[in-house]
Amino acid sequence: MPTASNIALFTPLTLPNGRVLKNRIIKSAMSDSLADGRGNPTAAQIRLYERWAEGGVAASIIGEVQGNSHYPEKPGNLVLDEGSDTVAFRDLARRGSVNGAQLWLQLGHAGALAHRPISQPKGPSAIDFPDFQSEAMSLAEIKAIPDHFARTARRAAELGLGGAQIHAAHGFLLSQFLSPLFNHRADAYGGSIQARMRLLIETVEAVRAMVPSDFAVTVKLNATDQLDGGLTEEDALRVVAGLEGKGVDLLDISGGTYFPGAPSSSERATKGPYFIDFARAARALTSTPLMATGGFKHREEAEAAILSGDVDAVGIARGFVLDPDLPGTWQAEKGDPAFPRFAALPQGGMTAWFTMRMTDLGEDREGAIDRDIAQAVIEYEERDGRRAEIWKARFACR
Numbered sequence: 502m503p504t505a506s507n508i509a510l511f512t513p514l515t516l517p518n519g520r521v522l523k524n525r526i527i528k529s530a531m532s533d534s535l536a537d538g539r540g541n542p543t544a545a546q547i548r549l550y551e552r553w554a555e556g557g558v559a560a561s562i563i564g565e566v567q568g569n570s571h572y573p574e575k576p577g578n579l580v581l582d583e584g585s586d587t588v589a590f591r592d593l594a595r596r597g598s599v600n601g602a603q604l605w606l607q608l609g610h611a612g613a614l615a616h617r618p619i620s621q622p623k624g625p626s627a628i629d630f631p632d633f634q635s636e637a638m639s640l641a642e643i644k645a646i647p648d649h650f651a652r653t654a655r656r657a658a659e660l661g662l663g664g665a666q667i668h669a670a671h672g673f674l675l676s677q678f679l680s681p682l683f684n685h686r687a688d689a690y691g692g693s694i695q696a697r698m699r700l701l702i703e704t705v706e707a708v709r710a711m712v713p714s715d716f717a718v719t720v721k722l723n724a725t726d727q728l729d730g731g732l733t734e735e736d737a738l739r740v741v742a743g744l745e746g747k748g749v750d751l752l753d754i755s756g757g758t759y760f761p762g763a764p765s766s767s768e769r770a771t772k773g774p775y776f777i778d779f780a781r782a783a784r785a786l787t788s789t790p791l792m793a794t795g796g797f798k799h800r801e802e803a804e805a806a807i808l809s810g811d812v813d814a815v816g817i818a819r820g821f822v823l824d825p826d827l828p829g830t831w832q833a834e835k836g837d838p839a840f841p842r843f844a845a846l847p848q849g850g851m852t853a854w855f856t857m858r859m860t861d862l863g864e865d866r867e868g869a870i871d872r873d874i875a876q877a878v879i880e881y882e883e884r885d886g887r888r889a890e891i892w893k894a895r896f897a898c899r
Contacts, residue, residue, distance in 0.1 A: 509807045510800070511832055514559070514814060516750040516790060520663065520717050522559040522814065523601045525807050526828045529753065529794040529816030530564035530607040530666060530721065532575055533859045534884070538891030540570065540580025542589040545863030550597030550604060552862055553821055557828030558602050559814070560717075562666050563593075565609035565673075568653035570896035572615040572623070574673070576888035580896075581606070581656050594661035605664035605717060606657050608650045608708075612638075612674030613683065614759060619892045624677045625684040625691065633760070643690055646674070646700060647707035654708045654716070664717025664750070667704055669740075672758030675701050676723055679740065680758075682730040694736040698743050709748035719751040720744060721794075724779035727757045734779055742786045752787065753816055754780050755794045774802055774815075781811045792816050798840060800831040822858050843874045850874045853881035 514522040535546035553561045565574040569582050581590065597604035613624030613635035622635035623642070654665040669675035677683040678700045684691050690699055701720075709718050722740060726732045744752065754776045775795035783791060794816030797803050803815045821827050823838035830836065843850065854877040858870070 510804050511828075514790065516717055517748075517788075518714055518717060518750050520603070520715055520750065522603065524557070524559045524828060525814045526557075526559055526803065526831070527792060527814050527816050528553050528558050528561040528821045529755075529792075529818045530562040530668070531818045531822075531859070532564045532578070532856070534575050534577030534856050534881075535860065535863060536577050536579045536888075538576055538888035539586075539895040540567065540578070540582075540584075540892075541586040542579060542593045543863075545860060546579075547589070547593045547596050547863075548865065549859055549863035550593060551599060552825045554597055554599045554602035554604070556821075556824075556826035557600065557832065558821070559828075560603040560605055560664070561597060562719075563597075563604070563606045565611070565668070566606040566653070566657075567609045568649050570619075570892070572611045572620055572674070573892070574609060574611040574614065575616055576619055576885055576892040578609060579606070581653050581660075585656075587660060590660045598661075598663065603663040603717070605666055605719065606662055607666040607668050607721070608653055609668060610646070610650075610674040612677050614672055614677075616889075618889045619896075624674065625686055628683065637686075640688060640690075643700060647704040650704050651707040651711040654718070655711045658712045658716045664719060665708065665712070666719040666721050666753065667701070667708060668721050669701050670721040670723040670753075670755045672726070672760045675704065676726070676732070676758065679723070679736070680726050680728075680732045682726065682728055682732075694739045695743070697736075698740045701740070702743055702747060705744065705747045705749060717750045718748055719753060720749050721753040721755055723758075724754050724756045724776045728760070731758070734782075737779070738782055738786060741783045744789065745787045749789050751792055751814065752783070752789045753792045753794055754783065754812075755816070772796075774806055777806055777809075777811050781809075784811060790814065794818070799837045800834070803831070819855055822855050822862065825862055841870075845874075847875055847878055849881075850878050853877040856881055 511524045566579045613622045615622040623638045627637040628635045776793045790813040792814040793812045820838045857877045
């Protein structure tokens with residue numbers, strides 16, 4: 502007999518634009534690194550999202566989908582532009598939305614975090630650290646961003662995807678503009694938090710105006726950069742208030758950054774979901790449905806978050822890599838994912854292990870769960886190297 506809390510987790514959620522999520526469990530965005538190096542979906546990538554849909558997820562978000570090839574996060578990113586393989590993208594959209602699931606893409610632009618072997622990183626301001634450098638964007642380049650994101654979202658809608666997430670978290674471009682640590686501009690896009698959020702607001706408005714009304718427009722926002730001098734929770738709450746009334750259907754709360762040397766949210770020592778307190782504060786400032794991503798490892802944690810009213814949905818990433826049928830597992834009350842433990846953790850090891858595990862799932866290879874983490878790093882880096890060469894050959898003329 503399902504418990505009351507279980508029923509709450511599996512109650513449908515109607516978004517402001519009328520689109521209905523069949524439950525409250527969303528596969529949050531990850532860089533699956535499964536595109537072919539030319540920006541197109543592979544058979545393994547399509548199968549991966551099909552598996553998550555078959556497993557009962559309400560919606561899956563494809564991480565870091567680029568609108569062009571200039572500022573990718575990795576050479577395994579998808580690129581959705583005028584040169585894309587539309588047949589493969591339509592197949593991804595169709596198979597990733599079976600079983601009543603929805604498939605959304607995350608609008609990507611890595612900015613200063615763009616993968617240096619295949620890009621020339623640019624952000625709001627120039628950065629010149631010993632181990633990290635990027636150029637400053639021109640005002641014309643900044644003003645082009647909203648239309649660029651909007652056109653990518655419209656292509657997604659035309660190809661059958663159900664929504665898009667505007668990425669303003671984890672240190673990527675829009676997150677860089679929000680952070681006073683990385684945004685030192687003295688024009689209309691820098692200074693106060695009202696100015697630093699301007700590009701995000703303009704992007705949300707442009708996307709909403711260019712897609713159908715039933716296409717979900719969502720935003721991923723950092724509660725904090727977890728860096729001294731970065732985006733604070735106080736300023737992040739001002740961003741939440743600034744997004745009110747702009748046509749956002751779901752606000753995904755996360756935190757942290759991938760800048761070199763920064764602590765990773767996914768490796769936090771604290772137990773339990775990470776951003777529930779921030780979501781509780783945000784609730785008083787917005788009517789937009791809220792989702793928290795990070796730290797949900799047990800069904801009881803997800804249930805409690807929904808029952809508390811602090812969030813309307815929970816975002817889970819690595820749990821879905823360990824159990825692609827996670828919603829069905831939880832609905833049947835069959836237990837929680839078994840997270841791996843490693844005696845030693847090489848730099849980048851956890852990301853590499855989970856990324857290569859997604860490849861296993863996409864290739865229906867269940868037995869590779871015991872992959873050595875050091876070997877995962879080797880496989881991950883070698884594949885990135887091969888795809889970087891493919892990327893450069895494919896996009897060199899652009």
